[in-house]
Amino acid sequence: MKVTIDGQEIHVEPGTTILQAARMIGGESVPPAMCYYSKLQGSGGKCRCCLVEVTKGSDANPTPMPKLVASCVTGVMDGMEVNSKNSARVEEARKSVTEFLLINHPLDCPICDQAGECDLQNLSFQHGKSETRFIEEKRTFEPEDIGPNIQLHMNRCILCQRCVLAADQLTDGRVHGVISRGDHAQISTCLSKAIDNEFSGNVIDVCPVGALTDKTFRFKSRVWFNKPYNAHRNCDKCCGKTTVWMFGDEIQRVTARKDEFHEVEEFICNTCRFEKKDVSDWVIEGPRRFEKFSVINRNKYALHPPKVEIRTEKHILEGREQDQKRISMVEVPEKTNGNSNS
């Protein structure tokens, strides 16, 4: 099936969604996604961040779709044409969605441990306004303790339900979900039962905001002060391939490896994540690559300054080559192809 996104053509299998096709192309036309997670079944369609404009439905029926569609749950059709970055409507819609998501999100990035790798922070940096129009009080919840390893900040939650799906699909006994409705809806463990499942720590990686964070890393450091390294160990429960975040010789945090769309490559177990904080536990493979404009890159002098061209430089160097030839190369005969003696 042929699909065109922002003028870039790609052939995909039937059944792929527009978002997946855009991710195959990559680059700037990939719509942002807060709730969709390719590793979790049934995710997507909740946050409306990934809205795109379909300007041509398919080859069979070329009428454009009247409304913007959520690209994470819309399948591609043969000959479909999609505008993501190029469309002003989409840009406007993303701005509005960002504003809606930020209505109840507290402005506590300086305290939040997720700052620096937060999807909502990136989204509002790209599409957000710098001022607020919301004058009502933000919704708040009583702080709730959900176990020794995971910290739940319900105030920061955007109800993407990724963690609910992750807990549902990775662990056998479902212990946490969404309770109450509407404005009062919140993520909570059933009967405040502590999460003691072996893969429950993955809800931290899956969370796009700082609602679920690592309690063993709480306030220890900021993301950009740590250096990420790829590491692995022999683990009988999971693949054992992780990213360790080091400060000097100290492992401060262990997370799963995340790809360019901030989705984990392979889920890891709680033993690897919370208990193995010693360098001797791990085989460190080497520094992990991070995005060029990531905050981890800040202040590392990695950005090479642009070359400054002095206005007169060109003028001064004019005719230099001829001069050099004239001064030093008088005696040397010019080399010609073939026999130089003749």
Added chain:
Amino acid sequence: MSLDTISLSGKKKEVSNKKMTFWESLYLVAIFKGLMITIRHLFQRKVTIKYPEEKRPLSPVYRGQHMLKRDELGRENCTACGMCAVACPAEAITMKAAERKPGEELLYREEKYAEIYEINMLRCIFCGLCEEACPKDAIYLTETKVMVPSASKREDFIFGKDKLVMPLTEAMKNRQNQLS
């Protein structure tokens, strides 16, 4: 024009080895000429000041020693978010965060606070980027009008929270100013 006669600075003088006359060899005229310059300077306006007693007025945007501010209730503004450290081009700032315990609400404004906050004054270039980056209005270079004092040991230039945090008396004064 040949190279020998060009004077780019306009002060080029020809030197010669000619024999001095009797008056010239006494140097009286030359000494008097030189002394005239000295005497003229005695009556000119002085460009120096007696520094520790006299001080020049500072410009309003002068950047001096840093201050970690307290709000009007005397609570520390800093939450150890690390923005100043990442903005610092000289990498002079280090910090360690800690969680506020119950009962410390009047000491620290937010849930998290800086347990250790150090600025290496030997590294600091007083550019003021930390002040610009701070989201909590915590660090200021312009308020104190204090210059970093001299010391003889390198360790004395690493300023901790004891030297940087605004004294409580000043916070109280701010509070009183606000009320009146």
